[in-house]
Amino acid sequence: MHKKKMIWMFLFIVVLSGCSLKPDVAKLYKEESPLQSEIIIPNTFSANEKETIKVILTQNGERVEGADFVHFEIWKQDGTVTYYMEEAYDLGNGVYGISKDFDSEGLYFVKVHAGNNGSIIVPQKQFVVGELSESELDFLQKGQQSQIEGHEHHH
Secondary structure, eight states: OHHHHHHHHHHHHHHHHHHHHOTTHHHHHHHOOOOEEEEEOOSOOOTTSEEEEEEEEEETTEEOSSOSEEEEEEEETTSSOEEEEEEOEEEETTEEEEEEEOOSOEEEEEEEEEEETTEEEOOEEEEEESOOOHHHHHHHHHHHHHHHHHHHHHO
8 A cells, every 4th residue: 555655646746847847748748648458357267277367558559568567456356365466477569467376256356557658557357256256246236236326416
């Protein structure tokens, strides 16, 4: 947690100093091409075998080789499994991955922290290993219900 706070404070200072030093900062933001990602989850998970979760990074319509940083963070919804932020392997051609054991069935989340040429993204994706428990099914249903309710409040 402390590390994340430091990163955000650093980014805030960098942004502030960038604004004060460059009068054409609005033009720079318009020209920035955002980093884009596609998280790829294995179709099946085998017991006692490491599985690789991948992300494909693109920027300006091209694959990003040698990104400034790519880290993965993985956790199980019920809190029993947590893989803290870890640097990804560069698999080449803009593909980055991490291999982990998924011996415990249930609902998982993966969050990718990636940055390149001043663009930083933190996409997240949920995935299922094996069967979901009743509490995990409830969690998903409540999540969908709150999204539906949230949309109703906006109208």
